[in-house]
Amino acid sequence: HGLLIHRERGGSLSVYFLLRPCDPCYDMVHYGHSNQLRQAKAMGDYLVVGVHTDGEISKHKGPPVFTQAERYKMVRAIKWVDEIVEGAPYVTTLDTLDKHSCDFCVHGDDITLTVDGEDTYAEVKREGRYRECRRTQGVSTTDLVGRMLLMTKAHHSNLDNSNYQQHTDNFGKGPKGHSPWTGVSQFLQTSQKIIQFASGKEPQPGDTIIYVAGAFDLFHIGHVDFLEAVYKLAEKPYVIVGLHFDQEVNRYKGKNYPIMNVHERTLSVLACRYVSEVVIGAPYAVGKDLLDHFKVDLVIHGKTEVFPDKDSSDPYAEPKKRGIFRTVDSGNSLTTDDIVQRIIENRLQFEARNQKKEAKELAVFEAMKRQVEGAVPTRSITTQTRTKYYS
Secondary structure, X not given: OOEEEEEEEOOEEEEEEEEOOOOOOOXXXXXXXXXXXXXXXXXXXEEEEEEOOHHHHHHHOOOOOOOHHHHHHHHHOEOOOXXXXXXXXXXXXXXXXXXXXXXXXXXXXXXOEOOOOXXXXXXXXXXXXXXXXXXXXXXXXXXXXXXXXXXXXXXXXXXXXXXXXXXXXXXXXXXXXXXXXXXXXXXXXXHHHHHHHOOXXXXXXXXXXXXXXXXXXXXXXXXXXXXXXXXXXXXXXXXXXXEOOHHXXXXXXXXXXXXXXXXXXXXXXXXXOOOOEEEEOOOOOOOHHHHHHHOOOEEEEOXXXXXXXXXXXXXXXXXXXXXXXXXXXXXXXXXXXXXXXXXXXXXXXXXXXXXXXXXXXXXXXXXXXXXXXXOOOOOOOOOHHHHHHXX
């Protein structure tokens, strides 16, 4: 979740957003973050995003999964982002706002604490230079990590499963119960959400229509590098991404893949600046009908293995026959398997830190309730009261 700051840039309203991992240890940039960036951009004309260093994340959250260089590139690839600030400070002060000529900052409607249990926006809140945007329901790093660890094909609908409940207790529940800001909820796709993420742009005369297909699961920097390489193949590219249905992905990937269902993967890919359109539930074989319908000029595949279709045929037989098939090497060998492995290796640290985080959040939440109910004197929790309940 993050921070948005408005400022004037050449007469237009600019927005500054501080992107930080929403849960300890894991710094996956998912469609929930993208949705907040979309909201941020809608508040102004130019969006600047601050991204933390590895050192800052390690100090306040835990060891990051992605390097800071990977995070910088990942955020730059989100289509609502105009500029990023590398090495943004973790705690937002008035000096931070003034340094960037900012009017105010905006954060998601959850709470963010430092390693010492301090509200990272306390100072700007006191000065009335703080606003909020809505958190995206149905996605959290806690939930995504749980899906990776469960190793079951049914993890997308496992909210009532006893093993899944045990996972959420381990990862997102302290000794006194759940924080309202940390935990697991179910993602519900809507047509409105797709419209918000989609570009809505049709191919124009002179565009080179490029088609790629795959799972694009846990959308990560490896996918970004591939799509960027595809985008650079033409002067006026129109990149269409075909996303396979969950059952199809599981057929050729096995294990508990995909981690994200097709609706979640759709938003993740639509948020990428190199993508013009997404085919939801694309056929595995790239056939005549698809190529003719979209008037495809090029079909691209990366260096990853091409699995045969159900009948053992080559899914790219038709584009190869037409002479429009190409293989592109993005120079990045990172896979979804690699991401899962990075996270599993840090599992114990994640459990311990997430429980500690939730305990702090619960203390703050209870203090806020008492303040509203009159049990706490009507003064800001961000002063002496805050210090008492955060510790």
